[in-house]
Amino acid sequence: MSTDAVIVGGGVAGLTAATYTARAGVDTTVVTDGESTLARNAHLENVPGFPLGVNARTFLDLCVEGAQEAGATFEEGRVTRVESTDDGFTVETVDGASFAVDTVIAASWSDASYLADVDGVGFLDRGSKTFVDADEAGRTGVDGLYAAGRLAEQPHQTVVCAGHGATVALALVHDADVPYYHDWVTPEGYFTERDRQVPPGCVEIPADERREREARANERMREAFTEPRGEEPTMHPSVVAAREDDGEH
Ligand SMILES: Cc1cc2nc3c(=O)[nH]c(=O)nc-3n(C[C@H](O)[C@H](O)[C@H](O)COP(=O)(O)OP(=O)(O)OC[C@H]3O[C@@H](n4cnc5c(N)ncnc54)[C@H](O)[C@@H]3O)c2cc1C
Numbered sequence: 001m002s003t004d005a006v007i008v009g010g011g012v013a014g015l016t017a018a019t020y021t022a023r024a025g026v027d028t029t030v031v032t033d034g035e036s037t038l039a040r041n042a043h044l045e046n047v048p049g050f051p052l053g054v055n056a057r058t059f060l061d062l063c064v065e066g067a068q069e070a071g072a073t074f075e076e077g078r079v080t081r082v083e084s085t086d087d088g089f090t091v092e093t094v095d096g097a098s099f100a101v102d103t104v105i106a107a108s109w110s111d112a113s114y115l116a117d118v119d120g121v122g123f124l125d126r127g128s129k130t131f132v133d134a135d136e137a138g139r140t141g142v143d144g145l146y147a148a149g150r151l152a153e154q155p156h157q158t159v160v161c162a163g164h165g166a167t168v169a170l171a172l173v174h175d176a177d178v179p180y181y182h183d184w185v186t187p188e189g190y191f192t193e194r195d196r197q198v199p200p201g202c203v204e205i206p207a208d209e210r211r212e213r214e215a216r217a218n219e220r221m222r223e224a225f226t227e228p229r230g231e232e233p234t235m236h237p238s239v240v241a242a243r244e245d246d247g248e249h
Protein backbone atom coordinates (compact mmCIF):
# COMPACT_ATOMS: atom_id res chain seq x y z
CA MET A 1 0.00 0.00 0.00
CA SER A 2 1.38 3.44 -0.85
CA THR A 3 1.81 6.16 1.76
CA ASP A 4 1.71 9.89 1.39
CA ALA A 5 2.94 12.68 3.63
CA VAL A 6 2.67 16.40 4.05
CA ILE A 7 5.68 18.04 5.61
CA VAL A 8 4.81 21.40 7.14
CA GLY A 9 7.76 23.78 6.90
CA GLY A 10 10.54 24.02 4.34
CA GLY A 11 13.44 24.73 6.67
CA VAL A 12 16.41 22.47 7.21
CA ALA A 13 14.46 19.81 9.17
CA GLY A 14 11.50 19.70 6.75
CA LEU A 15 13.70 19.67 3.66
CA THR A 16 15.85 16.84 4.97
CA ALA A 17 12.77 14.87 6.06
CA ALA A 18 11.26 15.39 2.59
CA THR A 19 14.44 14.14 0.91
CA TYR A 20 14.32 10.95 2.96
CA THR A 21 10.58 10.25 2.65
CA ALA A 22 10.56 10.95 -1.09
CA ARG A 23 13.62 8.75 -1.70
CA ALA A 24 11.86 5.97 0.21
CA GLY A 25 8.91 6.20 -2.18
CA VAL A 26 6.52 8.11 0.08
CA ASP A 27 4.48 10.58 -1.97
CA THR A 28 5.78 13.76 -0.32
CA THR A 29 4.46 17.33 -0.38
CA VAL A 30 6.23 20.14 1.48
CA VAL A 31 3.81 22.92 2.43
CA THR A 32 5.74 25.95 3.49
CA ASP A 33 5.35 29.63 4.10
CA GLY A 34 7.99 32.20 4.84
CA GLU A 35 11.68 31.63 5.20
CA SER A 36 13.80 29.39 7.38
CA THR A 37 15.31 30.84 10.54
CA LEU A 38 18.61 30.05 8.88
CA ALA A 39 18.11 33.02 6.53
CA ARG A 40 19.09 35.14 9.56
CA ASN A 41 22.53 33.54 9.67
CA ALA A 42 25.45 35.71 8.47
CA HIS A 43 27.73 32.84 7.37
CA LEU A 44 27.14 29.18 8.11
CA GLU A 45 30.37 27.72 9.46
CA ASN A 46 29.53 24.52 11.30
CA VAL A 47 28.11 22.24 8.62
CA PRO A 48 30.14 19.15 7.70
CA GLY A 49 31.57 19.34 4.20
CA PHE A 50 32.07 23.12 4.17
CA PRO A 51 35.39 23.74 5.91
CA LEU A 52 35.24 27.52 5.45
CA GLY A 53 31.47 27.71 5.77
CA VAL A 54 28.77 28.35 3.20
CA ASN A 55 26.23 31.06 2.46
CA ALA A 56 23.10 30.02 4.38
CA ARG A 57 20.74 30.91 1.51
CA THR A 58 22.78 28.91 -0.97
CA PHE A 59 22.72 26.01 1.47
CA LEU A 60 18.93 26.29 1.84
CA ASP A 61 18.39 26.52 -1.93
CA LEU A 62 20.48 23.40 -2.43
CA CYS A 63 18.45 21.60 0.27
CA VAL A 64 15.24 22.53 -1.61
CA GLU A 65 16.75 21.25 -4.83
CA GLY A 66 17.81 18.02 -3.14
CA ALA A 67 14.27 17.39 -1.93
CA GLN A 68 12.90 18.13 -5.41
CA GLU A 69 15.47 15.81 -7.02
CA ALA A 70 14.30 13.12 -4.61
CA GLY A 71 10.74 13.60 -5.87
CA ALA A 72 9.11 15.87 -3.27
CA THR A 73 6.70 18.52 -4.50
CA PHE A 74 6.31 21.96 -2.96
CA GLU A 75 3.26 24.10 -2.18
CA GLU A 76 3.46 27.65 -0.88
CA GLY A 77 1.02 28.34 1.93
CA ARG A 78 0.70 28.90 5.64
CA VAL A 79 -0.79 25.85 7.32
CA THR A 80 -3.58 26.94 9.66
CA ARG A 81 -5.19 23.66 10.65
CA VAL A 82 -4.54 19.94 10.75
CA GLU A 83 -7.53 17.70 11.36
CA SER A 84 -7.39 14.03 12.23
CA THR A 85 -9.65 11.94 9.95
CA ASP A 86 -10.57 8.24 9.66
CA ASP A 87 -7.90 7.79 6.97
CA GLY A 88 -5.18 10.09 8.29
CA PHE A 89 -5.16 13.86 8.27
CA THR A 90 -6.45 16.89 6.43
CA VAL A 91 -3.98 19.76 6.23
CA GLU A 92 -5.47 23.18 5.47
CA THR A 93 -3.76 26.41 4.48
CA VAL A 94 -4.78 30.01 4.96
CA ASP A 95 -5.50 30.25 1.21
CA GLY A 96 -8.09 27.46 1.37
CA ALA A 97 -5.91 24.68 -0.05
CA SER A 98 -6.46 21.28 1.53
CA PHE A 99 -4.38 18.08 1.47
CA ALA A 100 -5.69 14.69 2.59
CA VAL A 101 -2.77 12.48 3.60
CA ASP A 102 -1.85 9.43 5.65
CA THR A 103 0.94 11.13 7.58
CA VAL A 104 2.15 14.59 8.60
CA ILE A 105 5.54 15.83 9.76
CA ALA A 106 5.34 19.20 11.54
CA ALA A 107 8.69 20.94 10.96
CA SER A 108 7.43 24.49 11.19
CA TRP A 109 9.54 26.24 13.75
CA SER A 110 8.13 28.30 15.43
CA ASP A 111 4.44 27.71 14.76
CA ALA A 112 2.58 24.74 16.24
CA SER A 113 -0.81 26.47 16.47
CA TYR A 114 -2.31 24.53 13.54
CA LEU A 115 -2.07 21.29 15.59
CA ALA A 116 -4.39 22.60 18.31
CA ASP A 117 -7.40 20.62 17.04
CA VAL A 118 -5.62 17.26 16.90
CA ASP A 119 -6.56 15.23 19.97
CA GLY A 120 -3.58 13.74 21.74
CA VAL A 121 -0.84 16.17 20.69
CA GLY A 122 1.14 17.56 23.61
CA PHE A 123 2.66 21.03 23.68
CA LEU A 124 5.57 22.26 25.79
CA ASP A 125 5.44 25.93 26.68
CA ARG A 126 8.86 27.41 27.40
CA GLY A 127 8.63 31.16 27.91
CA SER A 128 7.48 32.75 24.65
CA LYS A 129 8.12 29.53 22.68
CA THR A 130 5.91 26.47 22.19
CA PHE A 131 7.38 23.10 21.25
CA VAL A 132 5.60 19.90 20.21
CA ASP A 133 6.02 17.03 22.62
CA ALA A 134 7.60 14.15 20.71
CA ASP A 135 9.96 11.26 21.37
CA GLU A 136 13.50 11.18 19.94
CA ALA A 137 12.20 9.86 16.61
CA GLY A 138 9.58 12.61 16.41
CA ARG A 139 6.55 10.46 17.23
CA THR A 140 3.92 12.64 18.88
CA GLY A 141 1.73 9.92 20.34
CA VAL A 142 -0.82 10.43 17.55
CA ASP A 143 -0.36 7.69 14.92
CA GLY A 144 0.97 9.18 11.69
CA LEU A 145 1.76 12.60 13.15
CA TYR A 146 5.41 13.52 13.75
CA ALA A 147 7.37 16.63 14.74
CA ALA A 148 10.87 17.45 13.53
CA GLY A 149 13.65 19.95 14.07
CA ARG A 150 13.53 22.90 16.43
CA LEU A 151 9.74 22.53 16.80
CA ALA A 152 10.42 19.15 18.43
CA GLU A 153 12.74 20.87 20.92
CA GLN A 154 15.94 19.88 19.17
CA PRO A 155 18.98 22.12 19.79
CA HIS A 156 18.90 25.29 17.66
CA GLN A 157 21.56 24.07 15.21
CA THR A 158 21.31 23.40 11.52
CA VAL A 159 22.94 19.99 11.37
CA VAL A 160 21.12 18.72 14.43
CA CYS A 161 17.74 19.81 13.03
CA ALA A 162 18.56 18.43 9.58
CA GLY A 163 19.65 15.12 11.11
CA HIS A 164 16.51 15.03 13.19
CA GLY A 165 14.44 15.56 10.02
CA ALA A 166 16.10 12.44 8.59
CA THR A 167 15.50 10.43 11.78
CA VAL A 168 11.84 11.41 11.85
CA ALA A 169 11.37 10.59 8.17
CA LEU A 170 12.86 7.13 8.74
CA ALA A 171 10.51 6.59 11.70
CA LEU A 172 7.58 7.46 9.41
CA VAL A 173 8.87 5.08 6.72
CA HIS A 174 9.28 2.33 9.33
CA ASP A 175 5.83 2.87 10.89
CA ALA A 176 4.16 2.92 7.45
CA ASP A 177 5.73 -0.45 6.57
CA VAL A 178 7.31 0.97 3.44
CA PRO A 179 9.79 -1.63 2.12
CA TYR A 180 13.11 -0.05 2.96
CA TYR A 181 16.59 -0.97 4.15
CA HIS A 182 18.84 2.07 3.66
CA ASP A 183 18.87 4.52 0.78
CA TRP A 184 22.41 3.72 -0.30
CA VAL A 185 23.91 4.08 -3.75
CA THR A 186 26.50 1.33 -4.12
CA PRO A 187 28.90 0.19 -6.85
CA GLU A 188 27.57 -2.48 -9.15
CA GLY A 189 28.02 -5.91 -7.60
CA TYR A 190 28.16 -4.73 -4.01
CA PHE A 191 25.16 -6.90 -3.08
CA THR A 192 24.55 -8.97 -6.18
CA GLU A 193 28.08 -10.42 -6.40
CA ARG A 194 27.51 -11.80 -2.92
CA ASP A 195 24.32 -13.44 -4.21
CA ARG A 196 22.24 -10.95 -2.28
CA GLN A 197 19.29 -9.05 -3.67
CA VAL A 198 19.68 -5.29 -3.77
CA PRO A 199 17.73 -4.31 -0.63
CA PRO A 200 14.70 -2.02 -0.98
CA GLY A 201 15.80 1.61 -1.02
CA CYS A 202 19.31 0.76 -2.27
CA VAL A 203 20.57 0.91 -5.82
CA GLU A 204 23.68 -0.51 -7.47
CA ILE A 205 25.11 1.63 -10.25
CA PRO A 206 27.71 0.75 -12.89
CA ALA A 207 30.98 2.72 -13.23
CA ASP A 208 29.86 4.83 -16.21
CA GLU A 209 26.75 5.95 -14.35
CA ARG A 210 28.85 6.74 -11.28
CA ARG A 211 31.10 8.98 -13.39
CA GLU A 212 28.08 10.62 -15.02
CA ARG A 213 26.46 11.31 -11.64
CA GLU A 214 29.70 12.79 -10.32
CA ALA A 215 30.11 15.03 -13.37
CA ARG A 216 26.55 16.34 -13.06
CA ALA A 217 26.99 16.93 -9.33
CA ASN A 218 30.29 18.78 -9.83
CA GLU A 219 28.80 20.96 -12.56
CA ARG A 220 25.82 21.85 -10.36
CA MET A 221 28.12 22.80 -7.47
CA ARG A 222 30.28 24.95 -9.76
CA GLU A 223 27.13 26.82 -10.88
CA ALA A 224 25.86 27.22 -7.32
CA PHE A 225 29.10 28.67 -6.01
CA THR A 226 30.27 30.79 -8.97
CA GLU A 227 28.76 34.11 -7.90
CA PRO A 228 28.49 35.63 -4.42
CA ARG A 229 24.92 36.01 -3.15
CA GLY A 230 23.55 39.52 -3.10
CA GLU A 231 21.00 39.19 -0.30
CA GLU A 232 21.55 40.49 3.20
CA PRO A 233 20.77 38.16 6.11
CA THR A 234 17.29 38.72 7.54
CA MET A 235 17.62 40.80 10.70
CA HIS A 236 15.71 40.02 13.91
CA PRO A 237 12.38 41.94 13.78
CA SER A 238 13.04 43.72 17.08
CA VAL A 239 16.37 45.07 15.76
CA VAL A 240 14.63 46.24 12.57
CA ALA A 241 11.96 48.02 14.66
CA ALA A 242 14.57 49.63 16.95
CA ARG A 243 16.60 50.82 13.95
CA GLU A 244 13.45 52.30 12.41
CA ASP A 245 12.66 54.05 15.70
CA ASP A 246 16.21 55.44 15.85
CA GLY A 247 15.84 56.68 12.27
CA GLU A 248 12.59 58.45 13.11
CA HIS A 249 14.03 60.29 16.13
C1 LIG B 1 20.53 34.55 13.68
C2 LIG B 1 20.65 33.04 13.57
C3 LIG B 1 21.84 32.47 13.16
C4 LIG B 1 21.98 31.09 13.11
N1 LIG B 1 23.19 30.59 12.78
C5 LIG B 1 23.38 29.24 12.82
C6 LIG B 1 24.67 28.71 12.57
O1 LIG B 1 25.62 29.44 12.29
N2 LIG B 1 24.83 27.38 12.64
C7 LIG B 1 23.80 26.53 12.97
O2 LIG B 1 24.02 25.33 13.03
N3 LIG B 1 22.57 27.01 13.22
C8 LIG B 1 22.34 28.36 13.17
N4 LIG B 1 21.10 28.85 13.45
C9 LIG B 1 20.03 27.92 13.84
C10 LIG B 1 19.30 27.31 12.64
O3 LIG B 1 18.92 28.31 11.75
C11 LIG B 1 18.05 26.55 13.14
O4 LIG B 1 18.37 25.71 14.21
C12 LIG B 1 17.41 25.73 12.03
O5 LIG B 1 17.09 26.56 10.93
C13 LIG B 1 16.14 25.06 12.55
O6 LIG B 1 15.63 24.26 11.52
P1 LIG B 1 14.06 23.94 11.42
O7 LIG B 1 13.86 23.28 10.11
O8 LIG B 1 13.60 23.29 12.65
O9 LIG B 1 13.37 25.39 11.39
P2 LIG B 1 13.48 26.48 10.23
O10 LIG B 1 14.73 26.28 9.45
O11 LIG B 1 13.25 27.80 10.85
O12 LIG B 1 12.27 26.13 9.26
C14 LIG B 1 10.93 26.25 9.63
C15 LIG B 1 10.12 26.53 8.37
O13 LIG B 1 8.74 26.36 8.65
C16 LIG B 1 8.01 27.44 8.04
N5 LIG B 1 6.75 27.59 8.76
C17 LIG B 1 6.54 28.02 10.03
N6 LIG B 1 5.22 27.98 10.33
C18 LIG B 1 4.58 27.51 9.23
C19 LIG B 1 3.22 27.23 8.93
N7 LIG B 1 2.23 27.42 9.82
N8 LIG B 1 2.91 26.77 7.70
C20 LIG B 1 3.88 26.56 6.76
N9 LIG B 1 5.21 26.79 7.00
C21 LIG B 1 5.54 27.27 8.23
C22 LIG B 1 8.99 28.63 8.22
O14 LIG B 1 8.67 29.70 7.40
C23 LIG B 1 10.31 27.95 7.85
O15 LIG B 1 10.49 27.94 6.46
C24 LIG B 1 20.90 30.24 13.48
C25 LIG B 1 19.67 30.80 13.84
C26 LIG B 1 19.55 32.20 13.89
C27 LIG B 1 18.23 32.79 14.33
